Amino acid sequence: MSKLKSIDEIAEKFSDNQVIMIGGFLAVGTPETLVDALVTKGVRNLTVIGNDTSFPDRGIGRLIMSRQIKKAIVSHIGTNKETGRQMTAGEIEVELVPQGTLAERVRSGGAGLGGFLTPTGVGTVVAEGKQVITVNGCTYLLELPLKADIALLKAWKADKSGNLVYRRAARNFNPLMAMAADLVIVEAEEIVEVGELNPDEVVTPGTLVDMILKA
Amino acid sequence: MSDMRERIVKRVARFFKDGDLVNLGIGMPTMVANFIPSDINVMLQSENGFIGLGPSPEAGKEDKDTVNAGGIPVTIVPGGACFDSSMSFALIRGGHVDATVLGALEVDEKGNLANWIVPGKLVPGMGGAMDLVVGAxxxxxxxxxxxxxxxxxxxxNCTLPLTAVNVVDYIVTELGVMEVTEEGIVLRELAPGVTAEEIQSKTEARLVIPAHVEIMQ
Structure with a gap:
């Protein structure tokens, strides 16, 4: 069965209350067409996991403006003032996670790990409510994995079996999220035939990808 | 750039050694890149996913996928390498980054740093700062x-929520260079025309002032 799908076929998979990972860093490497589909369908009460809430008119920022997010798990909200306003007003929940910890929580989710120990956040508010574990005299926080119902990813090139190649800084969280969600949907700038990508250049193996959309 | 800021970033750039991998924060730290001595090779990491951060592109030559951690278009120098966010922060936490330069809201004599939140006023989030200061x-x-x-x-003692505990090594301001040690904050260099009394009067922590303090260049 072909993984190439129309935007309507993809939008059928979206529903209220889902946990959705969205690739990108300040919207670089964010699948804007897939975000469009989320906005158009108007699903609500989403938990969104991503690096940041971007800008009001780009990427995850648009889901903040359209008030479709119940909870955001991100490392930074400073470029979208509306996120801070909704958080302060108690309209949404924002879990701020150090960027390296966020990346590793997603990686752990996709790698079958029960969590990991990191020195980041020891002695700060990030440590509140977490197990503190000492190993060989060093203090760490136990951080738990993140998983999602759906991952929305952006690739530079995809072949029709879902093998993905990323470009420059647009890679960021995308390969990690490809491992950590039940349904993996990719928007690619260019779609090529199977066999056209050099296997040494493939970053995300096609078996992880369920649906592909041409950007 | 003001003279004050230029003095700070010029001095910071002299901390680096040939072969260092360095991560520069957003704002004034970013400007340090313009003053790295030409006789050493320093590679800059951009935590959004590459090593080899280069200067701004010419107008019209911006690449949508090549931006720094502040989202500003940049270039990647020859010899650069791209990677995902997990690898980027493994480089940082794993001790592979030789130095990081960041701004601060507060620093204290134990090397504690507060630079990510002013409760009730400014809540941008920590981004990569907590990992950087723990790992570099x-x-x-x-x-x-x-x-x-x-x-x-x-x-x-810092009054704002901390970014990390006991991590700061050096503080460079327009008045001087200070090193955080077990004995407290040691004054290493004074800017031309600044006295030890003046810098202490503008510092709440007690500065340790050795017999010989260099002139900040």
């Missing part, structure tokens, strides 16, 4: 010595 081998704070209102930022 050398943490250099580049900042103006006092707040805009003239209040000290180098304190006995």
């Amino acid at each position: 081998k050398k943490v250099i704070i580049a900042m103006e010595h006092t707040t805009k209102e003239g209040a000290p930022k180098i304190l006995k």
